[in-house]
Amino acid sequence: MKKTFNTGNPYIWLSGGTLTISLLMIFGLVALIMFKGLGIFWPHNITMLMLNDNSVVLGEISKVEPIPNLKDSYRTKLKVGNRDVYGMDFRWVDNSSILSQDFPTTALTIERREWGNMYGFLKGMKHDNRIESLSLADMKPLLKESKALYKSIRHIEKKEIGKINHKMEKYRLALKSLERKLPSDSTLKNIASIKVKVEELEKQYTEKVDNLTNLYASAKEKKVVIQLADGSEEILPIFQIIRIYDPNQMGVYAKSSFYVLKFWEFISAEPREANTEGGVFPAIFGTVTMVLIMSLAVTPLGVLTAVFLREYTSDNIFSRIVRISVNNLAGVPSIVFGVFGLGFFIYFIGGGIDKLFYSEALPTPTFGTGGILWASLTLALLTVPVVVVATEEGISSVPKSLKEASYGLGATKFETLWKVVLPQATPGILTGMILAMARAAGEVAPLMITGVVKLAPSLPLDSYSPFIHLERKFMHLGFHIYDVGFQSPNVEAALPMVYTTTLILIFTVLALNLVAIIVRNKLRTKYVTSAL
């Protein structure tokens, strides 16, 4: 026994074994998320079940499970959709009550702008009193038409009215600040001229609203009749339909292209229906923007700290205390950073900025409330130790001989640092940045009190000057997961989205890191040191 231990083999097995377990856990995690998250865009077949109480249900089977404590009995969870009619999306059916099962070829899945999916059969187009029969192919131009209508409505709502609101707000603030001044001829004249402009804008605004009302009215005009499983008929305006398809007739190719389309929608579109439908684009955008701003802030901060510790202080009590504090920052719970960000960045600095530059908007805060800048800076504080440690390592790996070569040519300390040490330490600095980005992209708790929201009306980047709006609230994939999965009104239907969003979060972090790693490797080959 003792002999076997002395050979060292058991230790190899032990460490190898733990490594295997760790790898399995990581792969298991990713595999689970992929499995759960990638499935949801696949068009599932529609099942029709005849039950022994003579009722019929139609929907997608979402799972079958044994009933506990009863031998050989199962129950089926069915997504029946039609939330507006049935009140909920899912229904449990006892398998013993199923008389027959069928996959009707004409059954349709209808994705709607509201109320989730509808499952049923297309009866035809609704005209005043009669129903004109309509095939699925006939729906195509109608859907195209309604899509164009939707686009123009969105354009008016978001772009045109948004622009008017933007101008109105500017005039409102200008008026407010003018009214605060002493009334003189010129201010009175200014006020009058602004009021004229505001009136003009208000007229434009009512025009747009009228225009919108007309569009919405025309959107209700064309309607189709859908027959549900129980034979009842539902009238559905075509405008409500996003997509209509017959999964039971689709081949693998059709299903695959459908899948790609849906996936693309998921990453490129805005969310609908309290985030449970549609895409996550604003959340991806918010996450990436926040991480980038965070890296812009954390890199100089961390690098300068490391340079100071490594090059400008000798090993004394002071530098040791600084180093210990920096290292301990990494262990502080992240919510504490959030509270600090709230107190320091938002209330103190943001409040100060508001008083100085945005006083006419007060009491509505501009910078004195959560926003992407404050969230990024809070995360920058959180990740500063990572950058400091990595940079210190990078700096200490610069050979002394190179520094001596630089000093020997009459370079000052600063020149040596700037031209020899830092370039050489760049891969180390970037490693720190990569770790910081990975940490920051996954952090949610501090964001919740420094500016993340479940639905941001606009991205932090748009076409109104100054184009980058650092004070804006933003969406974030991590918070999105929490919100969709646990705060949404329809948790059960949204749950698959949680996995998909998680997957997107992982991929976003991965993509960010990959870019940074490629940059680092480019630099590393550039600064490869001699083997001599």
Add this chain to the structure above:
Amino acid sequence: MNNNIIIKNLSLTYGNKQVLENINQQIEEKKITAIIGPSGCGKSTLLRCINRMNDLIPETRVEGEILFHEKNIYAHDIDVTEIRRKIGMVFQKPNPFPKSIFDNVAYGLRINGTKDKKKVSETVETTLHDCGLLKEVKDRLYTSAMELSGGQQQRLCIARALAIEPEIILMDEPCSALDPSSTFKIEELMMKLKKRYTVIIVTHNMQQAARVSDTTGFLYLGKLIEYGNTKKLFIKPKEKLTENYISGNFG
């Protein structure tokens, strides 16, 4: 004007370890001076005193004077970077910057404020030419210096030091990491350099000292045992210690 280096009563301690003890030495202009001695006797330390490289090592204490242009380089009002510009250094191991060949030679020019691009590239070319390196690297000036051979790297380091036109060049065992043919090329280069520069070379290779130098100093345990004309020192040393050392009886 006399730009000899005069070392007066120089002593140096690292912490509480005495490394150099009361060195007195006059270094002749436009000659090659060699410093020989067994390993650990303080040759590098003495050399690094001359351009104040030892400032970089904490807890170093220097006593005595080194006069350069009749001014003590350890005086308080001396600009160290100025000293190092005038007194260049080549190290034991080739240490080119991980930059292009061109940037290596241009480094000193740039930090010393030469902005004119044309002047920089002219100086780089002539310096490389003077070091006999231009022919070998002409078509790859902008590739990394790390791709050169060890001997080429060391000649590049010499070129780098020469580009800023120093008056004195310190060489700390410049050939110890090189093969014989590279060594030969560098010795050849040194003979050429002495027409324009004062060269001080540390070596533990006595043949090398005998071949290239005009004056030789023998350092032993931090003391300058004997200092004088190279031929005399090797043929007829005055001190017993020197005789033992050059005849290979120790070290």
